Amino acid sequence: MPYPFLALCALAITSAFLLSGCLATPGQPGVEPAVFETPEYHAQRGLAVVKASALYARGGTGQDVTVALIDSGLDASLEEFEGRLSDPGFDYVENRPGTIDRVGHGTQMAGILAANKDHQGMHGIAFNARLIPFRFGDDNEPFFFDSEIAQSWQSGFDKGARLFNNSWANAIPATEINEARYNQVMPDALAVARKLVADGAVFVFPTGNELKREPLAEPGLPVALPELEKGWIAVVALRSDGSAINAKSNYCGVAAAWCIAVPGGDAGAQAGLLTVGKDGRYMQTAGTSPAAALVSGALAALQSLYPQLGPQQVREHLLATTNRTGIYANSEAYGRGLMDLEAASRRVPGPMVD
Template sequence: MSQTSRSPFALVLAFPVLLSGCLTVPERPSPDTAAFETPEYQAQKGLAIVKASSLYARGGTGQGVAVALIDSGLNSSLPEFQGRLRDPGFDYVENQVGTIDRVGHGTQMAGILAANKNDQGMHGVAFNAQLIPYRFGDDNEPFFFDSEIAQSWQAAFEKGTRILNNSWANAIPATEINEARYKQVMPQSLITARKLVENGAVFVFPTGNELKREPLAEPGLPVAIPELEKGWIAVVALKNDGSAINAKSNYCGLAADWCIAVPGGDSGAGQGLLTTSKDGKYTQTAGTSPAAALVSGALAALQSRYPELTAQQVRERLLSTANRTGIYANSEAYGRGLMDLDAASRQVPKVLVK
C-alpha cells in the first residue's frame, strides 16, 4: 500500500533450526554473498535487511517461478520487465488480454517483486521470477470488484501460479469480519480462495496503512475462516533499516500466527523503497503494499531454492525461520518476526521434503 493514492491499492524481515524433530545442518562454508551485493542491490534498501544476498548465493533467485500480480496493472514494456512475464495476464478495466497501468501502483509493486538485475536502478527480490499481471478497478474499494479479483486468482492458478500477491485490502477491520459478513462483501473471492488454498496456493496481503493495532479484513481473514491459514501470509511494514514499524503500518494483531515483518519504506524524502514507475523512471514507494510485494517475491525466490517443496511448505519455511529476537519478539506488532532469507535458505531437513 503506497502513500501516493487513495485508490483501493492505497488502503491499504545463524543458528541451526529444529523443525519436525530434525536438526538442520549448517551450510559449509557461509555463502559468498559479495557478488550479489551490487549497487542495484544496495539501492533497494530492504534487500540487505532481509539478507537476500545469502539466498541468491545459494541459488534462489526466482528462476522458473511465477507470481500473480493482482493490482492496477503493469507497464510490461519497460526494460525492467523484459523476460519477466510468464503470461500477459488480463485487464478487467479495459476487458482485454494484457494490462495497462494508469495508476502506477502495480508497476511499483512489480519492481519490488521481480525487476531485472541489469545494472540499472534497482532490482526485485526475485529478479529471475516471472509475473502474471491482472488489473481490476482503479478508483474504488476492492469489494466493488469481487468478481474480477476472483477471476484473476483463478486464472493465475490455472496458468501455474501458486503465489498470489495482493497489495490491497478492504478497509474493514479484521476484528469486525466473520464468515457471514465476508460472504456479503466478497462472495466469489471467498469461494475461490478456499478452493485455491485447498489446492496449494499462497495468498499474500498487507496489514494496511492506518497505524492501528489490528489488520484489515483480508490479512486477518483466517481468524474467521481457519482453513485459509495454511495458504495465507499477512505483512507488516518496517522502516528501511528494520528498526521499527514504519509511520503508517497496522500491526499484525490477530493475524500474528501468519504475519511477517519486512521493510516497507517510510514517509519523507529518500525514506521509501526504490522501485519502478509506470513511466520508466525510478521512484520511492512506502507502505504495507511494497512490504507485501517483497514477501511475495521472497516466496518465489525460496521456491526456486527449494523446488522439491510445495508453495505452502515454502510459506511455512519463511515464517518459521523469521528472526524473533529483540523487538521482533513482540508478536502483536511483528507476528512471526523479521523475514530472514539467510536462515530460510539454509539446508532443509529431509523430513520436510514429501
C-alpha cells in the same frame, strides 16, 4: 555484509524427499553473498535488511517460479520487466488480454517483486521470477470488484501461479469480519480463495496503512476462516532500515500467527523503497503494499531454492525461520518476526510427508 556460504548437505539426493535427514538444495558452491551485493542491490534498501544476498548465493533467485500480481496493472514494455512475464495477464477494466497501468501502483509492486537484475537502478527481490499481471478497479475499494479479483486468482492459478501478491485490502477491521459478513462482501473471491488454498496456493496481503493495532479484512481473514491459514501471509511494514514498524503500518494483531515483518519504507524524502514507476523512472514507494510485494518475491526466490517443497511448505518455512530477537519478539506488532532469508536458506526445512 557478507555471510559465509554454508553447504546444506553433502549427500547426493536422488528424489524430492529427505534422505538421511537432509534436503538437497540447488546451491552454488563457492559463491559468496558479497557477489550479489552490488550498487543495484543496495539501492533497494530492503534487500540487505532481509539478507537476500545469502539466498541468492545459495541459488534462490525465483527461477522458474510464477507469481500472480493482482493490482492496477503493469506496463510490460518497460525495460525492467523485459522477460519477466510468463503470461500477458488480463485487464478487467478494459476487458482485454494484457494490462496497462494508469495509476502506477501495480508497476511499483512488480518492481519490488521482480524487476530485472540489469545493472540499472534497482532489482526485485526475485529478479528471475516470472509475473502474470491482472488489473482491476484501480483506486476503488476491492469489494466493488469481487468477481474480477476472483477471476484473476483462478486465471493465475490455471496459468501456473501458486503465489498471489495482493497489495490491497478492504477497509474493514479483521476483528469485525466473520464468515457470513465476508461472504456478503466478497462471495466470489472467498469461494476461489478456499478452493485455491485447498489446492496448495499461497496468498499475500498487507496489514494496511491506518496506524491501527489490528489488520484489515483480508490479511486477517483466517481468524474467521481457519482453513485459509495454511495458504495465507499478512505483512507488516518496517522502516527502510528495518529498525521498527513504519509510520503508517497496522500491526499484525489477530493475524500474528501468519504475519511477518519486512521493510516497506516510510514517509519523507529518500525514506521509501526504490522501485519502478509507470513511466519507467525509478521512484520511492512506501507502505504495507511494497512490504507485501517483498514477501511475495521472497517466497518465489525461496521456492526456486526448494523446488521439492510445495508453496505452502515454503510459506511455513519462511515463517519458521524469522528473527524474533529484540523488538521482533513483540508478536502483536511483528507477528512471527523479521523475515530472514539467510536463515531460511541455511536451515533445512522440516521433514516432509511422502
